[in-house]
Amino acid sequence: xxxxxxxxxxxxxxxxSKLEANHPVEIIELQKPMGKKGYVMIISLEPDKxxxxxxxxxxxxxxxxxxxxxxKEGNRKSKK
Numbered sequence: 001x002x003x004x005x006x007x008x009x010x011x012x013x014x015x016x017s018k019l020e021a022n023h024p025v026e027i028i029e030l031q032k033p034m035g036k037k038g039y040v041m042i043i044s045l046e047p048d049k050x051x052x053x054x055x056x057x058x059x060x061x062x063x064x065x066x067x068x069x070x071x072k073e074g075n076r077k078s079k080k
Contacts, residue, residue: 011068015054018043029068031058042071 006014019025030038036057043052051068055067 006068011065014043015041015056015065028055038066 007053018041020039023043026040028038028040030036034035036059039056039058041052041056042056045052050070050072053067053071054065058068
């Protein structure tokens with residue numbers, strides 16, 4: 001599990017470093033709350049593991065971490 005490898009602090013450091021490095025981010029429409037924007041990054045960590053799926057939401061001057069897990073076929077880039 002990812003919680004064995006990432007503390008909350010380490011997860012946010014990874015997110016920040018990828019954003020600063022201009023890692024691709026897809027803008028999606030969230031289902032909850034309906035109609036709000038979400039931001040998805042797919043990050044490859046290890047060749048023998050699925051990529052990491054990260055979904056963020058912005059609101060009231062805060063960045064919310066909505067998802068942080070290994071990607072599944074159903075949520076790769078196209079899932080909202």
